[in-house]
Structure formats: C-alpha cells, structure tokens
Amino acid sequence: MNQQMKFDIGKEWTGTGVQDLIVDLVNALSAVKSLSEVSCEMADEKTVIRYALAGLLQNQDMERCSFFVIDNEGILSNVTGLSTVDSPEDNMWLPEKSMSFQLGEGIIGAAAASGKVQQCHNCQEDPRFANIGNPASVPGCIICVPVYTLRKVLIGVLNVSHPQPGFFSNWHLKLLEVYANILGQLITNRRLFQQMESQISLRTAELERLVQETSQLKDYYASMSMHDQLTGLHNRRYFYEQVGLALAHHKRYAYPFCLLVMDIDYFKAINDKYGHQFGDEVLISVSEALKKEVRNTDILVRFGGEEFVIIFTNIGCDSGKQFSERIREQIKALSWSNGEEKVSITISIGLHCLNPTYSEVEPQLDIDQIISCADAALYAAKDNGRDRVEIFVS
Numbered sequence: 001m002n003q004q005m006k007f008d009i010g011k012e013w014t015g016t017g018v019q020d021l022i023v024d025l026v027n028a029l030s031a032v033k034s035l036s037e038v039s040c041e042m043a044d045e046k047t048v049i050r051y052a053l054a055g056l057l058q059n060q061d062m063e064r065c066s067f068f069v070i071d072n073e074g075i076l077s078n079v080t081g082l083s084t085v086d087s088p089e090d091n092m093w094l095p096e097k098s099m100s101f102q103l104g105e106g107i108i109g110a111a112a113a114s115g116k117v118q119q120c121h122n123c124q125e126d127p128r129f130a131n132i133g134n135p136a137s138v139p140g141c142i143i144c145v146p147v148y149t150l151r152k153v154l155i156g157v158l159n160v161s162h163p164q165p166g167f168f169s170n171w172h173l174k175l176l177e178v179y180a181n182i183l184g185q186l187i188t189n190r191r192l193f194q195q196m197e198s199q200i201s202l203r204t205a206e207l208e209r210l211v212q213e214t215s216q217l218k219d220y221y222a223s224m225s226m227h228d229q230l231t232g233l234h235n236r237r238y239f240y241e242q243v244g245l246a247l248a249h250h251k252r253y254a255y256p257f258c259l260l261v262m263d264i265d266y267f268k269a270i271n272d273k274y275g276h277q278f279g280d281e282v283l284i285s286v287s288e289a290l291k292k293e294v295r296n297t298d299i300l301v302r303f304g305g306e307e308f309v310i311i312f313t314n315i316g317c318d319s320g321k322q323f324s325e326r327i328r329e330q331i332k333a334l335s336w337s338n339g340e341e342k343v344s345i346t347i348s349i350g351l352h353c354l355n356p357t358y359s360e361v362e363p364q365l366d367i368d369q370i371i372s373c374a375d376a377a378l379y380a381a382k383d384n385g386r387d388r389v390e391i392f393v394s
C-alpha cells in the first residue's frame, strides 16, 4: 500500500482505519479470487457473468449487481442480475423487468459510449433516473463500468448499486475497475474457448464425413476389384479368395466338391461375324443364365474372356454331372436376334469331381491342380466335338 493509494481511497492510515482498510483489502482480494475461480468452460456466457456477479456481492458491501451486454446493433440489454438475496444457482431469477439502453442512453449507455466508468452518488436526484416508472426501483447510488475483451471490443457494462446514496467510495471504484478488467478477460477466454470448441466439432464432423467417404470408396474399390465390370459376376481374384474355404471344408468335413470350367464354343467367330458389342451381349446373357444355376453357397466367376468357372460345394459327382448337363442345355437354349437372323451358341464343360476320400489320396490338394484337371476335361470336350460335358478321369 503506498501513499498514492492511501490518498485515493481516502482512508485513515491509523487506528481502526487501518483495520477497516485491511478488511476491505481482504474482501477485495476475495472477490478477485472468486472471479479467478469461475470457469470459462461453462456452457453459456450468462452463467459465467452470474457467477462473477455473485463473487462480487458475496465479498463486497454492495446490494445489487447487473450486467448489460451490447449486441451488434449497439443495444445494451441486461442478461443477468443479482441482489444480495439471490444465489448464482437460482436460474429462475430474472431481472424485474427486461431493460435495454442504446449507446449513450442513461448512465449505462453513457458508460458504454464513453468507455469510461460512470458514477452517480445520488440517483434519486439525478435526472437520468427520472424516467424510471417505479421510484422504489431507483437505487441510492450506482457505478457503471464498461467491460472490454482483450482486443478492446466492448462486451457490455457492469453495474453495482446500493440503496444508500453516496455509499460508494473511491475504493469501490478502483476495485470495480480491476474486477471489470478480469471479467472482460474471463468472458474473452470463454468466447475463444467456445469458438475453439465449435471449430473442433466442425472439424471432427468433417473428419468423420471424410472417414466415412473413404471407407465407402474403399468398399467400392474392393468390390470393383472382386467383380467383372461387364457381366457383374465375381472375377478370378474373388475365386482365389473364396476357394480356400471351400477346399478347407472339403478336407475337414469330407464334403464332396465339383469344379466346372466352361468355355463358349467358337466365340471368336461370334465376335468376328456380329461385332464385339454383340459378343458382349452374349457374355452378359450367358452370365445371367449361369447365375440362375447356382446356389448362394456355390462359387461362380468369370474366369477370363469367354471362360467361366463354377464350384458346386457339397455336391457329389453324379449331381455335378447332372448340373453341368443342365447348364449346357440352358446355354444352348439361349438365342439372340441380329436383324432377321437368330443367333445361338453352345458351351463346352470340363468337370472335375472331388469325392470325400480324394483329399486322403491327394493330401497336398492345390486349386491350380484341380483347375488344370477340369481344363484337361474341357479340352477333351472341345476335341470331342464341343457342346459337351467331359469329366476328368485321372
């Protein structure tokens, strides 16, 4: 405490004056301490201000505090207020009447417009309070302090009043200036915190959207890489991914297993005669017909070009041969129009059946070996005149 401060606050520096000063000082520090304990992470600004006002009332001899926030139109409206009978948790508390002032209007507007502390020692005799309808609600004295953000943007005006005219001293004035300064920093921090939070949640939402998009894209490309674009059937890559499981079941549970390699006969001639696009239509129709011949548990793929492969899981050789014959007939029954001309095709099929004991004979069962056995049967079918099913015999 220096001489200057002693002069400003107008207190005696001796006897009971010193004690009063110490009490005032402790109360002031307590008020500032309570303000420093208000969290800027609170959900709404009004609650922050309310707690700040409560700290002031609890530690100072003031009767009523209020805060007027300025909006974009320059209107000051009271967002919250407390009197010594209120508690900050009392969320039902509302100002007696919603009040607002324009910049420069009344003592609150004057504090906002000038950026300087305004003080009225006796409001009852001050013309600025003449318009207040209920004279009982006019305070004895009032101090209005403008509150700014750290960048000196006006937030609003802090007001404290007391019913007794002339109650406030320079001491109160000094304290309120300090208090308003810290309150401004607190509100600034809260606003920055909120901005940061909303930016984080925006970024998080954006990131989640991107993650979802990426995963959809990944699924799309994964599916693309497993499908033949022309026919929509699974492709060779899918075949090699799935066949392991079918073979494992065959080995472990002794399930029978039939593999068919199918090849359209003289397909080159179809392309040459009717064009590549016509050939594509034939491939699509053949695929559709093949789809109808398999169950969900079977594996059907376009193995390449005009070659298709089916694995009938848990199907014995007799049924495998029956199914192969049916497929051959279904494909033969298809027809396409090319102008007046009706076009039809045939298919050759090589079948390799693995009976339940096969894996005991061939413990190192390899899918490529199985395919080449079916391929050998297919070549036999081609050699024997096409439009046939041949079964591989070792």
Ligand SMILES: Nc1nc2c(ncn2[C@@H]2O[C@H](COP(=O)(O)OP(=O)(O)OP(=O)(O)O)[C@@H](O)[C@H]2O)c(=O)[nH]1
Pocket (backbone or CB within 6 Å): 230, 263, 264, 265, 266, 267, 268, 269, 271, 275, 276, 277, 278, 279, 280, 283, 304, 305, 306, 382, 386
């Ligand atoms: N339109 C079309 N043709 C294809 C496609 N993929 C392969 N081909 C054609 O299929 C034909 C296959 O001909 P080849 O391997 O000589 O066999 P093929 O004429 O069917 O004779 P065989 O198999 O001996 O009965 C070739 O002309 C390829 O160009 C495709 O996606 N679309």
